[in-house]
Amino acid sequence: MNALVLLPVLVPLAAAALGLVAWRSVAAQRLIALAGSGVLLAVGIVLLVVVERDGYQVVQVGSWEAPFGITMVADLFSAILIVLTGVLAVAIVVYSTATIDRGRERYAYYPLTMVLLAGVAGTFLTGDLFNLYVWFEVLLIASFVLLALGGERAQLEGALKYVAINLVASAVLLVTIGVIYGLTGTVNLADLSGRMADVDPGLAAGIAAMLLVAFGIKGALVPLFFWLPASYHTPPVAVAALFSGLLTKVGIYALVRVFTLLFADQAPDFQPLLLTVAGLTMVIGVFGAVAQHEMRRLLSFHIISHIGYLVMGLALFTVNAMAGLIYFLVHVALAKSTLFLVAGTVRHVTGSFELAKTGGLWVLKPGLAVLFGIAAMSLAGIPPFSGFLAKLALIEAGLEIDHLPIVMVALAVSLLTLYSMLKIWNGAFWKPLPTDLERFGAGAAEVTPERVIGTPVALAMVAPIVFLVACSLGLAVAAGPVFELVEAAAVQLMEPVGYIEAVLGGRGR
Amino acid sequence: MTVLLAIVAGVLFASAIYLMLRRSVLKLALGLSLLANAANLVIFVSAGLTRGEPPLIGDDAAVPPVGAADPLPQAMVLTAIVIGFSVLAFTLTLMHRVYQEGGSDDVDDLSEADVQ
Numbered sequence: 001m002n003a004l005v006l007l008p009v010l011v012p013l014a015a016a017a018l019g020l021v022a023w024r025s026v027a028a029q030r031l032i033a034l035a036g037s038g039v040l041l042a043v044g045i046v047l048l049v050v051v052e053r054d055g056y057q058v059v060q061v062g063s064w065e066a067p068f069g070i071t072m073v074a075d076l077f078s079a080i081l082i083v084l085t086g087v088l089a090v091a092i093v094v095y096s097t098a099t100i101d102r103g104r105e106r107y108a109y110y111p112l113t114m115v116l117l118a119g120v121a122g123t124f125l126t127g128d129l130f131n132l133y134v135w136f137e138v139l140l141i142a143s144f145v146l147l148a149l150g151g152e153r154a155q156l157e158g159a160l161k162y163v164a165i166n167l168v169a170s171a172v173l174l175v176t177i178g179v180i181y182g183l184t185g186t187v188n189l190a191d192l193s194g195r196m197a198d199v200d201p202g203l204a205a206g207i208a209a210m211l212l213v214a215f216g217i218k219g220a221l222v223p224l225f226f227w228l229p230a231s232y233h234t235p236p237v238a239v240a241a242l243f244s245g246l247l248t249k250v251g252i253y254a255l256v257r258v259f260t261l262l263f264a265d266q267a268p269d270f271q272p273l274l275l276t277v278a279g280l281t282m283v284i285g286v287f288g289a290v291a292q293h294e295m296r297r298l299l300s301f302h303i304i305s306h307i308g309y310l311v312m313g314l315a316l317f318t319v320n321a322m323a324g325l326i327y328f329l330v331h332v333a334l335a336k337s338t339l340f341l342v343a344g345t346v347r348h349v350t351g352s353f354e355l356a357k358t359g360g361l362w363v364l365k366p367g368l369a370v371l372f373g374i375a376a377m378s379l380a381g382i383p384p385f386s387g388f389l390a391k392l393a394l395i396e397a398g399l400e401i402d403h404l405p406i407v408m409v410a411l412a413v414s415l416l417t418l419y420s421m422l423k424i425w426n427g428a429f430w431k432p433l434p435t436d437l438e439r440f441g442a443g444a445a446e447v448t449p450e451r452v453i454g455t456p457v458a459l460a461m462v463a464p465i466v467f468l469v470a471c472s473l474g475l476a477v478a479a480g481p482v483f484e485l486v487e488a489a490a491v492q493l494m495e496p497v498g499y500i501e502a503v504l505g506g507r508g509r
Numbered sequence: 510m511t512v513l514l515a516i517v518a519g520v521l522f523a524s525a526i527y528l529m530l531r532r533s534v535l536k537l538a539l540g541l542s543l544l545a546n547a548a549n550l551v552i553f554v555s556a557g558l559t560r561g562e563p564p565l566i567g568d569d570a571a572v573p574p575v576g577a578a579d580p581l582p583q584a585m586v587l588t589a590i591v592i593g594f595s596v597l598a599f600t601l602t603l604m605h606r607v608y609q610e611g612g613s614d615d616v617d618d619l620s621e622a623d624v625q
Contacts, residue, residue, distance in 0.1 A: 130585050137592045142601065148603055153610045158622040160534070160607050163600050166530075167541050174548035174589055181582060182555035234622050435594075 041086030220249025355427025
């Protein structure tokens with residue numbers, strides 16, 4: 001029994017349970033959540049080292065042999081994502097201690113965050129399609145409550161739309177699992193990988209399309225993205241940062257997993273569709289972002305735009321494209337969470353997310369401006385930051401197999417990304433602080449440069465941003481070793497023989 | 510029987526989608542619950558409907574008797590029913606809170622958080 005594979009799920013679940021035991025003490029819940037996310041990061045790093053050294057790590061839960069029992073598998077892709085989950089968890093829990101209000105903290109904010117992390121880790125590690133659905137539901141129910149927690153009207157409305165569309169996606173996923181089981185008699189991903197070849201190609205394509213819809217809703221692909229800009233800007237920024245870093249990425253993870261394991265034969269047929277979806281997702285996301293004047297809404301649209309790049313990696317379906325996808329995924333999760341946390345800090349010192357009502361922070365809070373600048377330039381793909389390397393990898397992968405249109409779209413969208421980042425830069429950092437706040441109505445708080453400078457920014461608000469920016473810079477500085485790692489992960493994805501043998505132990509066909 | 514259940518599942522899906530397209534929040538809830546049930550039915554039927562022996566492995570055997578019913582879809586559908594029920598309970602509570610805050614059960618009035 002290889003417990004290491006189960007720990008990324010068990011650690012946050014234990015932290016959630018302990019947090020509920022310590023219901024009365026917010027301080028204790030904070031400590032437990034901090035410890036839980038710290039241990040999760042440590043476990044993730046150990047898992048990555050072990051997987052890198054010894055290959056696939058497999059656990060047959062309850063000692064039922066695959067394909068009859070539930071299998072948990074860690075390959076390099078999973079392990080990298082577990083480390084990413086740990087990094088984001090640590091940063092966001094620390095940021096939460098400084099920013100989440102007492103009311104939310106008292107009503108199980110930290111245990112819910114831990115349950116969400118357990119669900120995300122479970123999704124990354126499971127080797128069983130039905131179990132994947134169960135972990136999806138675990139993370140969804142936690143995200144439902146986190147989104148609605150606090151009960152502001154906008155939050156509740158956003159949450160209702162988010163819940164409704166996700167329930168539809170879950171139903172589509174369930175039906176597909178039923179159809180797959182009816183056709184093949186198994187839901188074990190490794191076992192399915194061999195058996196899909198026997199399924200009629202038309203039916204297999206149909207199943208792939210249904211899974212594309214189910215995971216596409218969760219991943220916010222065009223045209224299934226409308227729930228995201230209607231809900232992600234409503235909760236506190238710590239929650240939005242966590243969601244933007246992890247939740248849509250889980251949908252992409254599931255798509256990559258099923259397309260590489262089950263539908264490698266169908267992938268060429270899906271390429272035109274996926275490339276179109278990728279291009280439209282990039283373009284529509286970034287146009288939505290350019291049109292926004294509120295930082296959280298702007299950043300929410302950017303999530304969609306960057307999902308397009310990930311789908312581009314999936315659509316190209318080569319080893320290099322997959323490597324680019326994995327690198328891009330890690331980069332964008334770090335950069336996007338950083339930007340949400342910066343937006344929260346801007347709000348903390350100026351009292352508003354509206355670009356029109358903020359300003360002057362380049363002079364008043366230069367440290368914050370530098371942190372934003374690094375994250376924003378990285379997101380837009382300016383060298384030498386990680387975003388540049390991520391986009392370069394994807395674009396090279398596109399050029400390798402002569403897919404010029406998607407490459408041109410990706411480059412054009414980068415420019416628009418830069419434009420929308422400049423919009424935040426101009427609005428919040430470069431232009432002077434607006435003094436005539438009366439024009440925004442009587443409710444606008446009085447903000448003066450003295451007050452902005454005088455507003456203390458707690459260490460717990462700055463440290464997570466510095467940590468995430470440092471990780472992002474590390475990704476760029478250590479690009480050589482990191483690319484070796486993601487290329488090895490991509491090879492594992494594109495040649496799933498090792499995965500199948502590790503799970504089935506040579507019993508596969 | 511399988512054909513009949515396939516038709517039932519189809520009717521459930523159609524009704525669910527019709528209800529979800531209405532403007533009332535309550536009908537959205539009913540639609541979602543029908544949708545979950547339709548999906549559960551599909552899983553339940555997925556192994557084929559046979560009058561099988563109970564899938565119990567005897568003391569002297571390593572595999573279930575020939576012709577035993579497939580227990581896996583039933584285990585899966587039980588899991589899905591429990592999850593679906595709890596999520597629906599949460600959804601109903603959320604809808605009630607939305608109604609309390611907004612004073613309307615018309616989906617078109619829920620525009621506070623929309624893209625502007």
